[in-house]
Amino acid sequence: MRCAMVLLLVMLAGCSDPRPAYQWPLPEGFPLPVVPVDNPMSAAKVELGRYLFYDTALSANQQQSCAGCHQQQYAFAQPLKVSVGSSGQAHRRNASALVNIAYNNTLTWAHDGLTHIESQLLIPLFGDNPVELGAGGHEQQILARLTRAPYPALFTAAFGDSQPDFHRVTAALASFSRSLLSFNSRFDRYAYQQDDSALTEQELLGLNLFFSEKLECHHCHGGFNFTQATSHQRQPLDRRPFHNTGLYYVSRADLADKGYPQHDTGLSELSLNPADDGRFRAPTLRNVAYTAPYMHDGSLATLDDVVNFYAAGGLVSQLNGETSDGRQHPGKSGFVRGFELTAEEKQALLAFLHSLSDEQFITNPAYSNPWLAVNSEN
Template sequence: MINLNMATSIRLLCLFPLLTALLLTGCGKSRETEGYQWPIIDGFPKPQVPADNLMSAEKVSLGRILFYDQNLSANQTQSCGSCHLQEYAFAEPLMTSVGSTGESHRRNAPALVNIAYNKTLTWAHDGLTTIEHQLLLPMFSESPVELGITNHEQEVLARFQTPAYRALFRQAFPENFSVIFGSEGVSFELITKALASFVRSLISLDSPFDHYAYWRDDSAMPEEAIRGMNLFFSERLECHHCHGGFNFTQSTGHEQQLIDRRPFHNTGLYNVNGASAYPGEDNGLAEISTLAADNGRFRAPTLRNIAVTAPYMHDGSIKTLDQVLDFYADGGRNITQGPHRGDGRRNTLKSPFMKGFTLTASERHDLLAFLHSLTDKSFLTAPEHAAPE
């Protein structure tokens, strides 16, 4: 039998971050703001949007076309959609990404799920707080090379000066298209704004969990998933401390939550040579902050659609969701051989929430059932997010 008191408590816990902004009224409709209809549940807070790049259907439509256009890479071999695949919640099934020049990257491509609500972006950078700024990295970075636009700016930009593209840019940016940019029309600034608008439109709030928690449909989740939800939000496992709120991550910001909760954590994934160090090629937030205490700290990603985004962790070093549970149950990872050997469970910089826990076989089954209930199948197949035909 389902513990109805516990189920009710979990609903309240899921909703707690929204209580100042949220008045649940049952099945939700899209919420219209600034002329754009956000595909969010009635009463949910709106995402924060830069004042100089308000949302519009025209920007989203243009951004979608650009997202899938390989002309955005210098050698015309990759698009944004090459590493962010819809069927994998806009992640990819590789340990780490490979750029347009064939260069292997050091990090796993993060899923683009509810990015409009993210307070910080990328795996380990507390200074990147807008999608417009973050997009400059894959577009112009030289180490590693992703789209490889640097030193090819004019060549790439010329590909978007076609009559068809100019018409789309004029529709998306009618107020400043000709005034600011004159006869040139298209610019990287407008390309970035359109891409950011499309990425913000990638909202996922239609999973079985959402129907259970926000539409109050008790039949939306099977009993084992509800038991797993109870475990997830328990102090025994403490998962919700880093993966809490409606977006299942601390890295959340919206019109009612402006405070940065500093959502970066060392989970004991590594402890190279017992020195509380992470591999030299990527030591996390410390690379940006230069603080030793930030060594090994990475942003807790959203768990929405987590079942389809393997492999896991910032470097894709854990292959399956079942192995992720083993990792957290152990309170870290013990690597016994190779260049990264060391017992991450003893990393002195590890988060205090990484204490480890014991699960019975049935509890493990239930917890996995809950994590699978966060899969939004409509998001993974929505034609409005797919590559234009």
């Protein structure tokens, strides 16, 4: 008998919404993502965006592409604690996985104002603290590079003429990013394709633990995308998906009390609300086995470490000679209370998390580097 909690994952009111010109590769009955009216999806824009995503010509020094930090074999994440930009500058944060971000209602680790991919893309393109692609001040040189083949034909197919500009670049990159959909894990086959044999008994035990009130995982990583940061045509709004999980609690020069390390306090940097100290967006757990290391700063190396962290109700560590006991942070989420697992239960939970892996997603040719074929022909 299929677990009732799985059947409640997708609250779908009917399946009759009309399909747009762009054919979303979605399972039957899944809701459509919300797309800005000024950037409708098209296959031509997606294909142009794929070439741009993998093109180092988008960086000022031609040393890095979007794919440098978002690599397909890692579910468009990166196996580094924090990313390194085209100039060699280390960032503060771990590269987020680009999995089903067409459904994200917020973007990046800690910014509640970035709700459209088109706006978010301006940060890696033009941001200077830290430098990622470093396009600022080099716009004309970069656009000149986008007049070589096959770009004239790609821009014409997507926009009606071959003239590149950064509005079109961001529109195409956003379209490609929205096309990165992952719904072919063994969990999906169990939950949505009625395949009772898709999950093992161990994985089913892990599923039940994941959705239990004992562990509380589903409160922040719920819904069909395993994250609160989700909206779609039948659910335009969702709860605020930012949480303090008890990772740090150290002395701060700007506070009479303690808090998250000053170099990255999370959502409070933008909201200026002390209650947002240490709050970061709960990421999707789809393909989580591919996206190590974990947390906003890559501080937890393995899924085993992540389970231990939540079981302990937070992290005790040493930072700059001081003991940091994140369990004591007054802003820590009430869902991070700690729990006890037997060795069998822990392995079952890890097995369930691995069942969220979609091998087709990380090998799909439609998402791969098109320049490899172009260069092999030359």
